[in-house]
Amino acid sequence: MKYFALMLTAVGLFTSISMAQSDVCLAFRTDGQAGKGTAADPLDASTAAKFDAAFAAIKPASAVHIGPGTFHTRGTAVFTIKANTKIHGAGMEVTKIIQDNSGQPHATVFEGNGGGIEIDDLSIDCGYENQRKVSGVIKSNAAAIHLMGSNCAVRRCMVSNYGSTYDDETGENFAVALFGSMETD
16 A cells, blocks of 8 residues: 555656656556656566666756656666656655665766756665675775766766775776766867
8 A cells, every 4th residue: 555655646647747858757666667757657677677777868958857756877887877867756855876896986866967957856875885806805996976068967866875995997986976077179
């Protein structure tokens, strides 16, 4: 019964949003349905593989609406955010994303290289303790958001569990980093 109330909340949230043609809705579904990505029938993102596959398939200039729930991802080990994509959670205490082991020395949940990327209203657990280990020691860094390009924004996001071993392989780490575009003539 708890799940049913959660799905009603998610559908209620999505239907109050003005949907454009490039909008995609994701939800934590337990009904066994894949979903079509609409407000009434959101894509199933209940596992890291499903969440990552949905993000890998998102086209540039899309608006992604992530419903209530706790979602898992391998982040940039599987996908990058495309230019002009808007990612909207249902609220910092409502939409939670946890980064699982990426197997990479640089583990970032959302990374994009292109202007106009916006991320808001969610919390991200960077999963530092989940990351790659060498001889039993974490040998990785874990970050939430790295965006490169103009007109990028991060709003109302909570970040936890980030860090770095800070060595020659992993280097410096920033929980959230916004970089200007690197254009040359």
